[in-house]
Amino acid sequence: MWRWLHPYAKPEATFALNQKLIPWFAIPGLVLVIVSFVWGLAFAPPDYQQGESYRIIFVHVPSAMWAMGFYVGMAIAGVIALVWQIRTAELAILAIAPVGAVLTFISLFTGAIWGQPMWGTWWVWDARLTAQLILLFLYLGVMALYVAFEDERAGAKAASILAIVGVINIPIIHYSVYWWNTLHQKSTVTRAITRLEAPSIAPEMLWPLLVSILAMLLVCAALVLMRLNNEILRREIHRPWALQHLGISFATTDGEQSGKQENKKDQKGGADAV
Amino acid sequence: MLQANPVSAWKVFKQIIQRDIRVASRQRSDLLNPLIFLLIVVTLFPLGVGPGPDILGRIAPGVIWVSALLSSMLGLERLFRDDFRDGALEQMLLLPVPVEISVFAKIVVHWLLTAVPVLVITPLLALLMNLPIQAWGVLWLTLLLGTPVLSAAGAIGVALTVSLNKGGALLSLLLLPLLIPLLIFATAAVEAAVVGVSPAGPLALIGAFMVLSITLAPFAVKAGLRVSVN
Amino acid sequence: MSDKVAVPVLLEANELMSIRGERTLFSDLQLRVQAGEIWQIEGPNGAGKSSLLRILAGLLPAQAGSVSFQQQLISEDREAYYQNLLFIGHKAGVKPELTAIENLEFYAAVQGVELKETPYELLAKVGLVGLEDIPAQGLSAGQQRRIALARLWLTQASLWILDEPFTALDVEGIALLHARFAEHLKAGGAIILTSHQELITEFYQVQALRLRYQH
Numbered sequence: 001m002w003r004w005l006h007p008y009a010k011p012e013a014t015f016a017l018n019q020k021l022i023p024w025f026a027i028p029g030l031v032l033v034i035v036s037f038v039w040g041l042a043f044a045p046p047d048y049q050q051g052e053s054y055r056i057i058f059v060h061v062p063s064a065m066w067a068m069g070f071y072v073g074m075a076i077a078g079v080i081a082l083v084w085q086i087r088t089a090e091l092a093i094l095a096i097a098p099v100g101a102v103l104t105f106i107s108l109f110t111g112a113i114w115g116q117p118m119w120g121t122w123w124v125w126d127a128r129l130t131a132q133l134i135l136l137f138l139y140l141g142v143m144a145l146y147v148a149f150e151d152e153r154a155g156a157k158a159a160s161i162l163a164i165v166g167v168i169n170i171p172i173i174h175y176s177v178y179w180w181n182t183l184h185q186k187s188t189v190t191r192a193i194t195r196l197e198a199p200s201i202a203p204e205m206l207w208p209l210l211v212s213i214l215a216m217l218l219v220c221a222a223l224v225l226m227r228l229n230n231e232i233l234r235r236e237i238h239r240p241w242a243l244q245h246l247g248i249s250f251a252t253t254d255g256e257q258s259g260k261q262e263n264k265k266d267q268k269g270g271a272d273a274v
Numbered sequence: 275m276l277q278a279n280p281v282s283a284w285k286v287f288k289q290i291i292q293r294d295i296r297v298a299s300r301q302r303s304d305l306l307n308p309l310i311f312l313l314i315v316v317t318l319f320p321l322g323v324g325p326g327p328d329i330l331g332r333i334a335p336g337v338i339w340v341s342a343l344l345s346s347m348l349g350l351e352r353l354f355r356d357d358f359r360d361g362a363l364e365q366m367l368l369l370p371v372p373v374e375i376s377v378f379a380k381i382v383v384h385w386l387l388t389a390v391p392v393l394v395i396t397p398l399l400a401l402l403m404n405l406p407i408q409a410w411g412v413l414w415l416t417l418l419l420g421t422p423v424l425s426a427a428g429a430i431g432v433a434l435t436v437s438l439n440k441g442g443a444l445l446s447l448l449l450l451p452l453l454i455p456l457l458i459f460a461t462a463a464v465e466a467a468v469v470g471v472s473p474a475g476p477l478a479l480i481g482a483f484m485v486l487s488i489t490l491a492p493f494a495v496k497a498g499l500r501v502s503v504n
Numbered sequence: 505m506s507d508k509v510a511v512p513v514l515l516e517a518n519e520l521m522s523i524r525g526e527r528t529l530f531s532d533l534q535l536r537v538q539a540g541e542i543w544q545i546e547g548p549n550g551a552g553k554s555s556l557l558r559i560l561a562g563l564l565p566a567q568a569g570s571v572s573f574q575q576q577l578i579s580e581d582r583e584a585y586y587q588n589l590l591f592i593g594h595k596a597g598v599k600p601e602l603t604a605i606e607n608l609e610f611y612a613a614v615q616g617v618e619l620k621e622t623p624y625e626l627l628a629k630v631g632l633v634g635l636e637d638i639p640a641q642g643l644s645a646g647q648q649r650r651i652a653l654a655r656l657w658l659t660q661a662s663l664w665i666l667d668e669p670f671t672a673l674d675v676e677g678i679a680l681l682h683a684r685f686a687e688h689l690k691a692g693g694a695i696i697l698t699s700h701q702e703l704i705t706e707f708y709q710v711q712a713l714r715l716r717y718q719h
Contacts, residue, residue: 082497085565134451134454137447137450137451138451140447141444141447141448141451144444144447144448145434145435145444145448148435148438148440148441148444149437149438150525151504151524151525152525154437154501154502154504157497157501158434158498158501158502161430161434161494161497161498161501162434162448164494165430165452165494166451166452168490169451169452169455172455172483173451173452173454173455176454176455176458176459177454177458179458179462180458180462183462276588276660276661276662276691276692276693277660277662278587278588278615278616278659278660278661278662279616279617279618279660280587280616281587281614281615281616285613285614286614289610289613289614290614293599293602293606293610296601296602296606297599297601297602300601300602300639301601359595360595360596360597360598360599360600361593361594361595361596361597361598362597362598362599364563364591364593364595364597365591365597365611367563368561368562368563368586368589368591369586369614369615370583370584370586370587370614370615370616371583372583500563503563504558504563504564
């Protein structure tokens with residue numbers, strides 16, 4: 001694991017890899033978004049019960065799924081950051097969290113829009129919506145903790161720990177909310193809809209849905225990588241490779257380097273016994 | 275050559291508990307405040323929703339548990355805050371025993387000092403909220419099994435936020451989502467007892483949460499403290 | 505010390521680097537502390553003196569490099585290291601609600617020191633006699649500092665790391681501390697400390713490590 005990760009401990013290596021990967025995610029992602037939307041919105045048949053309004057599913061389901069998935073990804077970055085002390089993994093948390101939080105928000109928002117014609121109200125304490133709401137709080141907690149520390153690396157470590165604790169808790173939260181929901185559920189409409197959304201979905205709807213799920217993953221992965229590269233650049237802006245990448249060739253680039261060497265000599269001298 | 279004696283983990287555990295109880299006994303208001311808060315919130319509910327015993331009895335499990343959760347948030351910070359300020363936390367990390375032992379001792383002390391008083395006044399809360407008498411025992415059991423989860427999970431949150439100036443609001447944002455399963459199953463157990471169904475299922479789950487949290491939390495707390503004591 | 509070859513090395517730090525925020529405090533720092541040596545870390549405010557002490561004590565992770573105690577990496581066996589380490593930082597760890605005696609008894613017990621009786625004699629020595637029943641918060645800063653430093657008489661740790669031990673002490677207290685340092689060094693212990701004052705004393709010879717402020 002370490003041998004595989006080690007080269008990417010260097011920010012510039014990760015940066016270069018990301019630069020190469022981004023188009024591979026972004027271009028197919030955008031194409032698939034268009035395909036799935038046109039397919040889902042224009043060609044898939046209307047639902048026999050919900051009519052046209054079910055079509056929000058092509059945004060709602062992918063965002064809900066990847067909201068959860070990205071949280072798990074964030075926790076994995078947290079483990080890597082804690083165990084191997086890799087700076088890039090710390091930055092990855094910062095890159096993933098807002099994307100995941102926005103996905104969660106989109107899933108809640110579209111859920112509310114969908115709920116309005118179906119249930120006659122914007123918000124129902126439906127198990128899935130409730131679990132998503134809690135997920136949003138978990139994301140907010142990680143982001144808030146990350147930025148609350150003065151020392152950025154301390155904040156990153158604290159956020160990593162929280163993300164890991166959260167990911168252990170997510171299944172527990174998820175099942176408890178579902179159980180709570182069946183215990184308290186009174187509305188038969190909700191139950192009917194819940195059943196409807198089960199895998200018994202017609203293949204004409206299922207295919208565009210699967211395409212939209214893949215599209216959402218690719219687009220969001222591209223966004224995360226772009227965010228990660230931005231964060232890396234911001235941290236490394238003084239380094240020669242970053243300046244070179246940005247096409248800036250100040251005289252300070254040289255000054256910076258020679259200054260560094262000078263410093264180093266200083267410390268060596270400084271560390272000697274007097 | 276100087277040679278230091280080894281110290282047993284059990285001795286350190288006892289010493290920390292002894293010291294912290296002594297410290298707490300000299301600043302009693304800190305202990306009383308969350309308790310008073312709990313009593314006041316539970317008193318406010320009947321005033322807000324009306325004194326009808328049927329309504330009160332129905333919402334009693336939820337009200338008592340939500341109030342207990344919120345009041346425990348109030349007193350949670352003191353778990354490490356004072357130790358952080360006077361340097362005792364730093365010294366705790368430098369003890370010649372695994373940090374998890376000391377952390378566990380801190381969690382035990384916190385539970386003794388905050389949860390035991392709540393367990394003592396539980397009958398009063400049940401009485402105020404008109405909880406049917408057959409559910410009192412189960413309410414008490416849920417609190418007995420659930421409060422260690424509050425202390426253990428709370429310790430993780432405090433460990434992560436203790437070095438921050440405005441850690442208080444952040445602490446509840448971090449912790450409350452994690453405590454939702456506890457709230458759900460605790461109220462479910464009490465509600466089951468109210469309607470005369472066996473509460474064994476949810477109670478067993480709360481017990482599982484307790485075991486899980488007190489065994490795993492010390493490791494997370496240790497990692498959190500190392501970040502905070504920087 | 506004439507026979508330096510035979511003297512065991514207690515603490516060894518290799519190629520330490522520390523970065524706080526955007527600033528490199530020090531890098532490539534080497535330190536070898538042998539039994540019987542006292543090291544003073546010098547440098548202006550913000551040069552990283554406290555950070556260095558905290559790295560040596562294992563409280564703060566270094567960005568690079570390693571610290572070992574008696575040839576054992578401290579991250580590998582913290583318990584063994586902490587059995588032999590006494591660290592007193594800026595915040596001394598004195599509980600303000602407890603009396604001097606309660607504070608000292610706690611630290612003696614958790615550090616494995618058996619107290620046969622209440623250490624009144626020690627309190628008299630550090631000038632806290634008559635104040636033993638007052639919670640520490642009722643004492644002056646210097647007196648609280650004395651409680652923390654009284655731990656130096658109640659320890660078998662071979663390595664002491666002390667951050668500004670002379671702060672808030674009066675002349676008499678400083679002299680007392682010097683005497684205790686000399687005793688500890690003679691017994692084969694070692695001390696690493698920071699101080700703004702020059703350590704001028706006839707009891708022992710001070711080694712110095714100078715950190716420079718870097719932008």
